[in-house]
Amino acid sequence: MYIGGEWRPARGRDTITVVNPADEQVVGHVPAGGAGDVDDAVRAARAALPGWAATPPAERAARIAALRDVLAARQDEIAETVTAELGSPLPLSRSVHAALPVAVAGSYAELAASYAFEETLGNSTVLHEPIGVVGAITPWNYPLHQIVAKVAPALAAGCAVVLKPAEDTPLTAQLFAEAVHEAGLPAGVFNLVTGLGPVAGQALAEHEGVDLVSFTGSTAVGARIGAVASAAVKRVALELGGKSANVILPGADLARAVNVGVANVMANSGQTCSAWTRMLVDAERYEEAVALAAAAFAKYVPGERIGPVVNAKQRARVRSYIEKGVEEGARLVVGGPEAPMERGYYVSPTLFADVTPDMTVAQEEIFGPVLCVLRVETYEEGVALMNASPFGNGTAIFTRDGGAARRFQLEIEAGMVGVNVPIPVPVGYHSFGGWKDSLFGDHHIYGNDGVHFYTRGKVVTTRWPDPADAPAGVDLGFPRNH
Ligand code: NAD
Numbered sequence: 001m002y003i004g005g006e007w008r009p010a011r012g013r014d015t016i017t018v019v020n021p022a023d024e025q026v027v028g029h030v031p032a033g034g035a036g037d038v039d040d041a042v043r044a045a046r047a048a049l050p051g052w053a054a055t056p057p058a059e060r061a062a063r064i065a066a067l068r069d070v071l072a073a074r075q076d077e078i079a080e081t082v083t084a085e086l087g088s089p090l091p092l093s094r095s096v097h098a099a100l101p102v103a104v105a106g107s108y109a110e111l112a113a114s115y116a117f118e119e120t121l122g123n124s125t126v127l128h129e130p131i132g133v134v135g136a137i138t139p140w141n142y143p144l145h146q147i148v149a150k151v152a153p154a155l156a157a158g159c160a161v162v163l164k165p166a167e168d169t170p171l172t173a174q175l176f177a178e179a180v181h182e183a184g185l186p187a188g189v190f191n192l193v194t195g196l197g198p199v200a201g202q203a204l205a206e207h208e209g210v211d212l213v214s215f216t217g218s219t220a221v222g223a224r225i226g227a228v229a230s231a232a233v234k235r236v237a238l239e240l241g242g243k244s245a246n247v248i249l250p251g252a253d254l255a256r257a258v259n260v261g262v263a264n265v266m267a268n269s270g271q272t273c274s275a276w277t278r279m280l281v282d283a284e285r286y287e288e289a290v291a292l293a294a295a296a297f298a299k300y301v302p303g304e305r306i307g308p309v310v311n312a313k314q315r316a317r318v319r320s321y322i323e324k325g326v327e328e329g330a331r332l333v334v335g336g337p338e339a340p341m342e343r344g345y346y347v348s349p350t351l352f353a354d355v356t357p358d359m360t361v362a363q364e365e366i367f368g369p370v371l372c373v374l375r376v377e378t379y380e381e382g383v384a385l386m387n388a389s390p391f392g393n394g395t396a397i398f399t400r401d402g403g404a405a406r407r408f409q410l411e412i413e414a415g416m417v418g419v420n421v422p423i424p425v426p427v428g429y430h431s432f433g434g435w436k437d438s439l440f441g442d443h444h445i446y447g448n449d450g451v452h453f454y455t456r457g458k459v460v461t462t463r464w465p466d467p468a469d470a471p472a473g474v475d476l477g478f479p480r481n482h
Pocket of ligand 1: 216225
């Protein structure tokens with residue numbers, strides 16, 4: 001574990017075995033840290049906090065830029081590590097899992113320098129100061145990206161961080177810690193404790209030395225963490241699940257809309273919180289859309305273009321959803337619950353047609369390569385169906401009608417909307433985050449919002465006394481010529 005700027009063993013002897021989901025081979029072991037290790041890491045972070053918080057933003061920016069450069073230089077190794085523990089095909093690991101975090105780290109290097117840490121409003125000044133020590137708990141679906149998307153803005157804001165990464169993908173987290181070290185961040189500013197969620201994760205969420213908990217993962221775990229953190233009066237952000245949809249209006253370029261939609265779900269084997277796992281098509285072009293989707297699915301050959309899901313538990317979960325879909329009367333067009341390969345945690349990419357809104361597969365997050373195509377008679381029916389979901393992550397509309405696109409943007413209950421494009425491209429400076437049960441704590445990541453979340457405001461209102469009242473030569477601590 002990386003604590004206080006050095007690698008050290010865990011206090012206990014337990015380890016976590018890391019398995020390659022593509023072939024079920026063991027690829028490594030990491031320490032399973034406990035509450036004592038979390039405590040060590042939090043103490044290291046607290047000790048480092050004052051120095052890092054007082055470091056000028058431009059200098060913090062330079063360190064984050066150095067981190068970006070190390071990540072960029074080690075992209076091949078990162079891609080191979082992600083492939084080894086997540087099972088994603090190497091081209092995807094290179095283009096997304098390794099390259100995206102470099103871009104995001106780069107955006108925070110710039111934002112650290114440009115963010116307005118001090119603002120003047122009337123006769124007041126608002127100081128945006130670092131909130132303190134951040135406990136970051138990340139999932140496995142985008143192993144490095146999820147880490148960078150929390151750690152980089154926290155560092156930019158001047159916070160110190162303790163990371164507890166997902167137990168399925170800790171090797172990528174170790175690589176990140178090496179990169180932090182190589183980039184020359186001061187000891188204790190970033191700390192890594194690998195371990196089990198209910199042990200190390202819970203200890204981090206509860207720790208009294210943690211000021212903010214930033215969590216991404218399942219709704220069930222998030223709700224628990226939210227309760228624990230709130231009870232301890234910590235700021236908390238929960239990025240949770242989704243059940244996003246792609247609405248294809250009459251007149252839209254159907255082939256493009258379907259192909260982009262299928263690619264959106266298949267990317268990362270469906271393990272994306274904002275994936276458009278429901279496709280809504282009007283009755284007239286419904287069968288054409290299903291046929292186009294089936295043709296698009298043929299491109300996603302397991303073991304070639306599409307990887308496995310992360311572990312045996314997820315595979316069982318996704319397969320049981322597919323079985324449920326069949327049981328509840330959805331039409332199986334492609335795929336099914338049977339394993340497509342003898343080895344590895346593969347799931348057959350599965351296309352369901354004739355899905356109705358009441359079906360489980362239409363409502364719950366499956367987190368696997370499963371697409372449901374629903375028939376809707378009117379635009380209003382489609383929007384009502386989507387807004388009925390407890391989730392409100394990303395959504396999309398494909399249309400040639402500008403008025404309809406505008407109306408959709410205003411009427412849809414979701415944090416992100418793509419119009420004729422996959423949403424969002426999380427590189428750069430806009431924010432990312434859902435509504436309703438997809439997000440708690442209004443933490444939109446990326447951009448200024450990302451940095452802002454890790455700060456707390458202090459309003460300083462000043463009325464200077466008359467300098468004439470003070471004798472010359474006395475340091476008043478404020479300008480005499482105000
Ligand atoms: P998970 O909730 O099981 O685990 C996420 C993290 O929480 C892991 O690091 C885990 O060790 C830790 N954890 C587990 N139990 C804990 C506890 N009791 N206390 C503290 N920490 C604990 O989720 P997962 O299966 O790893 O990830 C899949 C889920 O994440 C999906 O539902 C998906 O939608 C969601 N997700 C959401 C977003 C988003 O941006 N909204 C992004 C990615 C993933």
